[in-house]
Amino acid sequence: MARVLIIDDDPGMCDTLYRMIRLEGHEGKYVQTLREGLSECLFRSYDLVLLDVMMPDGSGLDLLPKINKISSPPQVIIMTAAGSPDGAEIAIASGAWDYLQKPFSFTELKLQIVRALQYRDEKMQNKPVVPSLRLEGIVGRSPEMMQCMNLIGQAATTDANVLIIGATGTGKELFARAIHESGPLAGKNFVVVDCGALPDSLVESILFGHEKGAFTGAEREAEGLIRQADGGTLFLDEIGELPLSVQKSFLRVIQERSFRPVGGRKEVRSNFRLIAATNRNLGELTKSGGFREDLLFRLRAIVMELPPLKGRTGDILDLLMHYMRSICDRFGLGLKGFSPEFLEALLVYHWPGNVREFIHSLESSLAAAREAPTLYRLHLPAPIRVHMAVASFQRREVVSEQSIDEPAQPFEQESLREVIRKSEGRYLKSLMMSTQGNISEACRISGLSRTRLYENLRKHGLQRNGMQNPESETRSRDILSSIHN
Template structure:
């Protein structure tokens, strides 16, 4: 459902033009010509966005903005101002306005800003809904591949079968392992994490199986290994593809017999744990190359799971960015920064070769270094600022809460904008490529038929 818009403008001609453009774009609108009328509407109805003129006949638009944010703190405000009152617009931004537009401006400009602002509000609402639906996971996302993954995790978690999690570095494999443990009957037991790639091969056996006192130089006391420490819970072996084949044989025996022997020891010790493993390498290649034993692979991969890379998760980047902003602000004890709609668009276009870990790193850097409370494109790293859609390609992430007509209008607007950009703003050339007349293109732009 579309957010209701409050338009506060005392100029009848300007108000009529904006009211008509907003309605034609499918937005429900209420108009007020004075501060008093606006306050009356705010006390009676809920609005998602307010378009406010700074200068009004019966009062100050900035005072009205303060009243708006007190009465409806969830409402976003766009301030409209004449060229002579830009200072007032800057003050409005400090008070809490999302953006300002110097008059005069074409209707397509305000409709584009409104589209971006509403997209930001959609992201915040989707994140709230996602947390309400899935409070059992820190794995944020609602793209089709993520939904399928999380559904499988919830199905598999109560079982005791061994799970192999595959995916590129930085995709969130450890979060999946944590979720498997938390939703399992073993949740009351320990979750023991082992990064197999970080342990030298010569020490791996002692780390996994433990050792007796005097088993080797420096073993001055008995020590339980990771398998023993995981008794009653879950053992998570990350980078399992780095385990040497000789050690795979010993692990295979432990998994089959549920018994281990410490290094330097003779007694067999019973162990009971659920095994979850992860790797960013192609397991089939490891088996073909002899780096992983086939019998070991079959034992650890009873349930294989694939965590998708961030580039294959349309719509998840804004949710993750907002999630990291909120989490980092709590950790640092600071107010959360806000992503401008333009910055959010650039984050969505970037391919994220480092996946979710790279996105988290970028957001943390921005949270610390951004002056003020809003992240704009100029604050983003150069490689992200340079990101543009490939020529001849248009990408559009569309909320499924839109109607078909709204979704088609949103795509058409983006498509026409991309063609115009590729033609350097030449409307004649753009119209020829679009297969419409120049007059038709002008009408679409000026009459706002292609808005969201």
């Protein structure tokens, strides 16, 4: 017997679907808002969700990604009376099992329910063996990052082509190396090709190599990058910048794993694993004629989308703790503490350059602080401080112009204070574990007095070794139990 959740604002549809689910021998429940639906998915385990799109508090398509971030997420079937090709594309790309247009045949719906539950049952019973992942330089525990790490494990067990999509600075090469090092090709050649930096006149020579005398200046035979990747991985960074003339030749290389060097007469074989990356929308690029559609089809056997750093507050603290230690070691500095204002600035800044900008900003801050034991907001690079000052002024200006009798719009996310409180708890836990409970060392790094440090540890229910106090943990469970019951 499976557990099925129905999320639809039509009482008649809810009742009909509920009765059908019960007749099929499953346990069912229905709710009539997205908020209730998300709450149900977070606090109870479901195998299948029947999700309407047009809901009173938003679009069901916006809820779908949130459901898929849950540990062991249910399968989701989208139902809508206002279907569109764009909506179907978004739903399937976001992981929906199917996209059904109302009114639909209940026979069809029953069949899709059976198939979805059968797939989930097989998936839960036959979980693949996850290889030991080598994630050097990859930091973060947010749902978005965990999803990417799961894809690393999936890609590492196959030789399928991988396409990594992400904005500048999100770490596309790091993830490509992680796939390479976590699979059977670990230790073999990992050849990087920066497609955006290839000179137009030498692209084919650099990729395919050339024979002596193939063109003016070719005084000796040269082995191309594709040949160097034989037995290993070829990583094409920013593949959207590859000239169209070369895309056609490279398509054949992917299909046949063979090519002819410039000026050569014989075919040369190269058996390589292909990983490509881009910060561009290749789908849109194909429509404008800037990228070959058949090449795109070949590239995206496995697609990994890297999340931007903006909004990943938990990951920002993890990145800070990780790179603070490594950069201080590299600079020959002692491990530093940081003020609450410094952390707040990192949490609220929008990071257009993503993790790369974060690392460079931390390097700049540590260089500015030199021997000072604590990082303050003043140590941050000037562009970040200017941006925050301007943003703060604009916020005050908006508040001052707001009508007194105008009701404030509810903000559904966590407050900044709550985010900082959680971050403080994680920081203290990491601090005490890294210092092995040495209070003097923890005070030196954090810049806190002993009294203040002990107060903060008690506030977050932590012991000197960074573990949660058992009494605090029991108390938290009792509170949660009373809430849920």
